[in-house]
Amino acid sequence: MNKKKEVKIDETKYIDLTLFWHIFQDQNKVSQKVKDQALNSLIEILQEFNEKEYKDMFTGYAIDNLKKSTTFYSSIVFLRKVINTYPLDSQIKFKPTSTVITVQIVLAEIIKKYDIFDLILQNLSSYLKQSHEIK
Numbered sequence: 001m002n003k004k005k006e007v008k009i010d011e012t013k014y015i016d017l018t019l020f021w022h023i024f025q026d027q028n029k030v031s032q033k034v035k036d037q038a039l040n041s042l043i044e045i046l047q048e049f050n051e052k053e054y055k056d057m058f059t060g061y062a063i064d065n066l067k068k069s070t071t072f073y074s075s076i077v078f079l080r081k082v083i084n085t086y087p088l089d090s091q092i093k094f095k096p097t098s099t100v101i102t103v104q105i106v107l108a109e110i111i112k113k114y115d116i117f118d119l120i121l122q123n124l125s126s127y128l129k130q131s132h133e134i135k
Contacts, residue, residue, distance in 0.1 A: 015045065017042060017045060017046070020038045020041050020045070021038075023035060023038035024036070024078075025065075026070055026071040042078075043081045047085040055085065062078050063075075063079075063119070066116075066119040066120065066122075069122070069126050072127065083103055083106055083107065084103065086102055086103045089103075089104050
């Protein structure tokens, strides 16, 4: 009997996810379609890996963008999509033995750690000023 042993490869060691991140930054001069594909690919990979550590790292990058008032739109879209990779409290059908990280828990962490609402309002204000200057 020939039993084949399944080899598990840690794909995270072979994929540099920051490449996807850098593609959709404002300073990168590629088409919006390429930026959107890079952002969506990054979200898909983060969802597939389902490692909070990686999601937190990129969430921090998005918050840094908001602090620097750069890549505002993509950062907001990214935050919304990465937060939505977690389940809602209402989607947990059974009582787990360990803590399940949900959207509500992640949002509470982000709000506690960062002044996220102030950052968003500051960036929106800046965008409005820029749009009035363009007119």
